Amino acid sequence: MTILPHSQRNHTGWPWLRQISALLLFVLCSAPWFPAGAAEAVLKKASLMPLWSPQAQFAGYYVALDKGIYARHGIDLKILKAGPGYSPAQTLQEGKADFAVLWLTTALQRRSAGVKLVNLAQIIQRSSMMLIAKKSSGIKTVKDMSGRKVGMWGGELSIPPRALLDRYGVKVREVPQSHTINLFLRGGIDLTSAMWYNEYHVMLNAGLDPDELQLFPLHELGMQYPEDGIYTLEKTLHNDPALARAFVAASLEGWRYAFAHPDETLDIVIKYMREAQVPANRVHQKWMLERMQDLIMYDVPQGLPGQLKQQDYEGVGRALRATGLIRSYPDYATFSGRSNAR
Amino acid sequence: MPGKSSIVVRLVFVITLCCSSIFAAALGYNYYRSRQILEQELENNARNLAMSLVHRVETELVAVAKVTEGVARSLETGRYSEQELLALIRATVEKNPEIYGSTVAFEPYAFSRSTRLYAPYFYREKGSIAFSRLEKAYQHVPYLYWDWYQIPRELGKREWSEPYFDEGAGNISMSTCSVPFYDAANGTRRLKGVVTADISLDSLTKLISSTRILKTGYAALLSRNGMLLAHPLKDAVMNETFFSIAEERKDPSLRELGKKMIRGESGFILYTSLVGVRSWMYYTPIRSTGWTLAVVFPEVELLENVRRLSMTMAAMGLVGILVLTAAVVSIASSITKPLRSLAAATHVLASGNFDLDLPPIRTKDEVGLLTHDFQMMKESLKEYIRDLTETTAAKERIQSELKVATDIQASLLPRLFPAFPDRPEFDIFASMDPAKEVGGDFYDFFFIDEHNLCFLIADVAGKGVPAALYMMVAKTLLKSEGQRLGEPDQILGYVNNVLASDNDSCMFATVFCGILDVRTGEVRFANAGHNPPLLIESRRIRYLDLKPGFVLGPLQDMAYTAERLILQPGDTLFMYTDGVTEATNSADELYGEEQLLQALQRVPDQELTDMVHYIRGEITRHANGAPQSDDVTMIAIKYRGMQDDRKG
Numbered sequence: 001m002t003i004l005p006h007s008q009r010n011h012t013g014w015p016w017l018r019q020i021s022a023l024l025l026f027v028l029c030s031a032p033w034f035p036a037g038a039a040e041a042v043l044k045k046a047s048l049m050p051l052w053s054p055q056a057q058f059a060g061y062y063v064a065l066d067k068g069i070y071a072r073h074g075i076d077l078k079i080l081k082a083g084p085g086y087s088p089a090q091t092l093q094e095g096k097a098d099f100a101v102l103w104l105t106t107a108l109q110r111r112s113a114g115v116k117l118v119n120l121a122q123i124i125q126r127s128s129m130m131l132i133a134k135k136s137s138g139i140k141t142v143k144d145m146s147g148r149k150v151g152m153w154g155g156e157l158s159i160p161p162r163a164l165l166d167r168y169g170v171k172v173r174e175v176p177q178s179h180t181i182n183l184f185l186r187g188g189i190d191l192t193s194a195m196w197y198n199e200y201h202v203m204l205n206a207g208l209d210p211d212e213l214q215l216f217p218l219h220e221l222g223m224q225y226p227e228d229g230i231y232t233l234e235k236t237l238h239n240d241p242a243l244a245r246a247f248v249a250a251s252l253e254g255w256r257y258a259f260a261h262p263d264e265t266l267d268i269v270i271k272y273m274r275e276a277q278v279p280a281n282r283v284h285q286k287w288m289l290e291r292m293q294d295l296i297m298y299d300v301p302q303g304l305p306g307q308l309k310q311q312d313y314e315g316v317g318r319a320l321r322a323t324g325l326i327r328s329y330p331d332y333a334t335f336s337g338r339s340n341a342r
Numbered sequence: 343m344p345g346k347s348s349i350v351v352r353l354v355f356v357i358t359l360c361c362s363s364i365f366a367a368a369l370g371y372n373y374y375r376s377r378q379i380l381e382q383e384l385e386n387n388a389r390n391l392a393m394s395l396v397h398r399v400e401t402e403l404v405a406v407a408k409v410t411e412g413v414a415r416s417l418e419t420g421r422y423s424e425q426e427l428l429a430l431i432r433a434t435v436e437k438n439p440e441i442y443g444s445t446v447a448f449e450p451y452a453f454s455r456s457t458r459l460y461a462p463y464f465y466r467e468k469g470s471i472a473f474s475r476l477e478k479a480y481q482h483v484p485y486l487y488w489d490w491y492q493i494p495r496e497l498g499k500r501e502w503s504e505p506y507f508d509e510g511a512g513n514i515s516m517s518t519c520s521v522p523f524y525d526a527a528n529g530t531r532r533l534k535g536v537v538t539a540d541i542s543l544d545s546l547t548k549l550i551s552s553t554r555i556l557k558t559g560y561a562a563l564l565s566r567n568g569m570l571l572a573h574p575l576k577d578a579v580m581n582e583t584f585f586s587i588a589e590e591r592k593d594p595s596l597r598e599l600g601k602k603m604i605r606g607e608s609g610f611i612l613y614t615s616l617v618g619v620r621s622w623m624y625y626t627p628i629r630s631t632g633w634t635l636a637v638v639f640p641e642v643e644l645l646e647n648v649r650r651l652s653m654t655m656a657a658m659g660l661v662g663i664l665v666l667t668a669a670v671v672s673i674a675s676s677i678t679k680p681l682r683s684l685a686a687a688t689h690v691l692a693s694g695n696f697d698l699d700l701p702p703i704r705t706k707d708e709v710g711l712l713t714h715d716f717q718m719m720k721e722s723l724k725e726y727i728r729d730l731t732e733t734t735a736a737k738e739r740i741q742s743e744l745k746v747a748t749d750i751q752a753s754l755l756p757r758l759f760p761a762f763p764d765r766p767e768f769d770i771f772a773s774m775d776p777a778k779e780v781g782g783d784f785y786d787f788f789f790i791d792e793h794n795l796c797f798l799i800a801d802v803a804g805k806g807v808p809a810a811l812y813m814m815v816a817k818t819l820l821k822s823e824g825q826r827l828g829e830p831d832q833i834l835g836y837v838n839n840v841l842a843s844d845n846d847s848c849m850f851a852t853v854f855c856g857i858l859d860v861r862t863g864e865v866r867f868a869n870a871g872h873n874p875p876l877l878i879e880s881r882r883i884r885y886l887d888l889k890p891g892f893v894l895g896p897l898q899d900m901a902y903t904a905e906r907l908i909l910q911p912g913d914t915l916f917m918y919t920d921g922v923t924e925a926t927n928s929a930d931e932l933y934g935e936e937q938l939l940q941a942l943q944r945v946p947d948q949e950l951t952d953m954v955h956y957i958r959g960e961i962t963r964h965a966n967g968a969p970q971s972d973d974v975t976m977i978a979i980k981y982r983g984m985q986d987d988r989k990g
């Protein structure tokens with residue numbers, strides 16, 4: 001088990017020094033060790049950075065790791081620590097992770113900023129993000145949000161709600177929000193950013209009833225933004241396309257396994273959560289896993305998940321360009337890493 | 343053998359059942375009332391306990407809040423150099439043992455134009471005061487975005503944070519009291535920063551977790567979001583909320599309860615606690631933080647004393663009922679034992695053994711009375727049977743004597759056939775089958791002189807000895823007078839007068855009397871109420887049309903008519919008593935005169951012996967097993983005519 005050390009208090013040293021020492025520590029701790037049956041091939045080392053700390057949102061990857069599916073595909077995978085303050089896009093860009101889970105909107109924004117990343121698989125097929133207000137606030141439509149305080153997550157996660165507000169031409173007071181819902185619960189903000197599979201359910205588990213909440217799901221407001229996808233850099237794909245293919249295949253297999261064995265999957269996810277010392281609530285993870293199934297299997301062709309549909313891609317690209325959030329977007333083939341295959 | 347229907351069983355069953363029901367009702371009511379009283383008491387106790395805990399927690403929280411407010415106000419009113427600020431924060435932590443750490447976190451550039459973020463933090467570590475800078479300590483998320491900073495900033499008022507793990511700075515689970523402070527320079531009120539004081543969640547929950555309630559009861563603490571802060575379910579603390587547990591257990595009532603708690607209500611309820619035990623809970627809010635404190639009393643333990651008392655009472659009751667049952671059994675047995683032995687004795691009695699001694703009478707109750715009556719009955723029965731035995735013996739003696747009498751009577755009738763072998767002029771044959779007892783039928787024939795044969799058939803009314811005696815008298819009289827008088831009408835008249843004088847018993851007899859002159863075949867005859875004889879001639883058979891004549895015996899001075907007929911050789915005169923015509927079968931159908939006539943038509947030329955036997959057989963066949971109720975008597979005379987003429 002490798003957990004990066006927490007910041008040393010009273011340590012006013014340089015961040016890069018800490019990171020190097022962390023990397024060293026990580027390399028030392030993760031000396032290659034093979035299960036007896038996997039000795040016939042040398043496994044390729046690879047790393048994945050999810051969007052957030054361990055939770056059922058990434059059940060497929062943890063299950064594939066825990067059940068040896070990556071190893072079976074010839075990969076010795078390491079899932080990197082993530083969570084508040086970690087940026088998988090940044091980490092991928094810096095080459096500190098081979099693969100990352102990113103939102104399509106994030107990836108397009110980075111691409112527009114010049115980062116050559118490619119989409120290997122689109123896991124979540126539709127937007128699951130929502131803005132939530134309390135019914136008592138009197139906000140019933142997007143127009144009602146005008147001038148209200150809206151909680152926004154930092155970084156790329158604020159792209160979809162901003163795009164929504166731009167589209168409706170609504171000006172709001174943005175308040176940066178952390179990963180808790182307390183600011184919203186206490187009335188510090190009128191609207192909060194929330195994921196259907198996470199914060200919405202946390203609210204229910206903090207004693208708010210569905211009928212007390214006014215939901216604004218982006219998906220129902222014409223924002224067809226697929227979220228989690230698996231990304232890598234063009235050069236990584238170039239160097240070892242087989243590895244990328246194997247990684248995607250193993251990840252999708254992990255997801256299929258997770259949906260087929262929900263209880264075992266929850267055990268695995270909660271194990272990783274405890275290792276990462278994040279609060280683990282089984283009911284919440286169960287909800288999240290069920291929602292992930294809804295989102296991953298949403299409108300997939302021939303029941304095969306993981307495909308980025310061209311019209312979805314074009315739609316998001318056009319919408320972001322229209323709101324001025326990006327300047328341009330590459331064609332579908334380039335973005336999905338198929339141009340060099342031809 | 344006391345079976346299901348025995349008195350003892352019924353008595354025991356009913357009495358025990360009634361007592362058990364009464365006792366159970368009393369016990370149940372007692373239990374119920376005790377429970378109610380206990381629950382009323384409990385509510386007060388629970389409230390007091392909860393309130394004392396709340397008070398202790400509140401005292402601490404209020405103190406911390408006051409200190410924090412104080413620091414904020416002094417920062418608003420005074421000007422502090424960095425040195426003085428650090429000293430102030432340090433003193434705040436040092437002087438207030440309940441405060442774990444404290445910071446003054448500034449808005450960007452609010453502390454100085456040159457530094458964007460500034461938040462000096464003093465906190466306790468291993469018994470001394472440690473220092474760090476939050477703008478550096480928080481690696482990933484700047485302090486500006488932490489709840490403890492954001493919420494009071496947005497709300498503009500003091501706020502206790504939802505408990506959290508302060509990763510990077512305090513590195514413990516804590517709740518933070520934050521007070522925003524403002525700069526009122528140049529007329530506008532601008533937020534300058536937030537003063538905080540942390541309290542360690544552990545030190546707070548220790549008090550609550552260490553509260554002992556009965557054996558397995560507990561006190562629990564919930565946050566404003568329903569998060570478990572102190573609870574025996576250690577794994578759930580800081581992981582689970584009341585609502586997530588409700589969802590996991592699919593228990594909407596638990597969710598409702600959770601909502602009441604986070605709304606800041608108080609209440610006393612019976613519910614299934616999170617540890618799965620039926621419990622009473624009193625919950626009440628901690629006002630300053632909006633948390634909820636609950637004290638939980640497992641119902642089982644609460645009611646243990648009541649239950650134990652009830653159990654003791656139940657045991658006593660059970661013993662009592664057992665004793666009562668035993669008593670009932672013994673009383674019932676003492677009542678029914680003599681009854682049973684009496685029953686056994688009477689059973690023997692019923693089988694006819696009267697020499698058995700009945701159980702001795704010990705009591706004067708009904709059983710004693712019954713035994714006494716049985717004793718009497720036994721004696722009477724014995725007496726009666728003795729009499730009966732004697733009577734029966736006497737009766738049997740009489741019976742045997744009657745049998746003898748019957749035999750004698752039968753022997754009185756001429757039985758030897760052919761009766762007159764030296765007289766070829768006629769044949770005669772007679773038979774009498776007596777009924778069970780001595781009968782009243784008789785017949786007779788005798789010569790009154792050389793050529794005249796007197797013959798008669800008679801039936802004495804009634805049965806038994808009187809009839810037999812009467813018959814003897816009548817027979818003797820008829821014979822003696824027949825020989826003396828020689829004419830049928832005179833014979834009957836004379837005998838009637840003899841019989842009718844001092845005939846108190848009103849006996850009577852029917853008689854057909856005839857005299858055959860064997861030389862001519864002429865028959866002179868008279869009838870005293872007897873059945874008409876049949877005349878069998880060569881071409882036809884007919885009943886004689888008799889002049890009516892009164893029976894012998896009841897009245898004196900009766901006149902009888904003499905009639906005559908001539909028998910041709912070969913003719914037969916067939917006489918009988920009503921035993922023949924009135925023979926009945928089981929359906930009470932009489933044999934009747936018509937059938938007799940037809941039967942004789944079938945055997946007109948038979949020998950007399952065969953003819954009589956045939957008719958006897960016919961009657962037996964007709965009776966078809968029905969008992970013979972009357973004597974069956976027949977006499978037949980066949981006239982053959984004078985043999986000498988044919989010789990001569």
